[in-house]
Ligand SMILES: [Zn+2]
């Protein structure tokens with residue numbers, strides 16, 4: 001029996017081995033016809049971490065009638081999303097349960113069990129635990145994929161910042177003396193003195209709350225970024241963002257004699273990269289007692305608004321220009337490196353596909 005292609009009506013359908021299943025594939029348009037059960041079996045055979053795929057029974061949203069006719073039953077097929085969180089469109093015949101996928105969807109359909117497993121983590125709901133944590137600490141809870149390797153540089157930076165603070169932070173005289181030598185003042189840098197403070201100020205903190213807040217955010221975004229960049233590149237970019245932050249603060253007020261300290265500028269740079277590469281992640285935001293998962297884009301937009309407001313109200317003691325400068329540097333680096341980072345991190349690239357929809 002000759003079968004007509006549901007995709008392009010050509011009659012050049014050939015039997016084709018697709019992950020161990022003999023399926024009919026169109027020689028003209030490259031689409032594949034799966035009979036009842038064949039798609040489940042092919043995806044179970046494929047190397048995607050799931051040996052018992054049940055995708056045919058768990059299709060996503062019904063999108064209405066398809067323009068295509070079933071190759072066997074000569075009836076109109078129905079249009080569906082492959083899964084709710086992975087909106088690949090395919091056609092299904094309700095009479096014979098056959099499934100049609102287009103050529104450009106092949107790879108995506110094969111990797112769908114991987115996406116499903118990752119989404120199970122990313123879609124996790126906020127719980128009493130996450131609520132209590134944020135209510136007490138005022139810090140967001142992160143939902144993201146786990147790094148493949150131990151984030152050694154992130155741990156090293158955490159340890160350095162904490163140990164350095166512990167060495168002087170509980171003694172006023174010592175703090176004064178350390179700040180005199182290692183905190184950054186715009187006026188010093190402009191006049192060419194104490195230039196090492198461009199680097200050293202990033203490892204000092206004014207008080208325990210300042211340190212704890214910075215270290216928490218460094219831990220939240222640092223582990224995933226270090227994993228996606230590799231250790232040395234991560235460290236280099238962290239320092240580069242810190243320098244960009246210092247430059248922004250100096251440019252904003254070159255004559256200032258106020259000491260600037262803190263890792264905030266460098267960490268703000270990490271925020272910029274994180275929101276561009278981890279759009280599938282979520283950070284919780286709490287308004288008084290109401291907690292909500294937000295995309296990194298939304299979360300850091302709110303963070304930026306707070307910094308711009310702080311700048312306009314000219315609050316003392318917080319280097320708002322450094323935050324904004326570091327953040328912009330991170331966004332620029334994030335944009336420039338996105339292609340490379342996606343290329344070397346297939347899982348990130350997969351989660352960055354527009355068809356992936358995270359539930360928040
Ligand atoms: Zn065709």
Ligand SMILES: [Zn+2]
Pocket residue numbers: 070071072073074093094095096097098
């Ligand atoms: Zn049919």
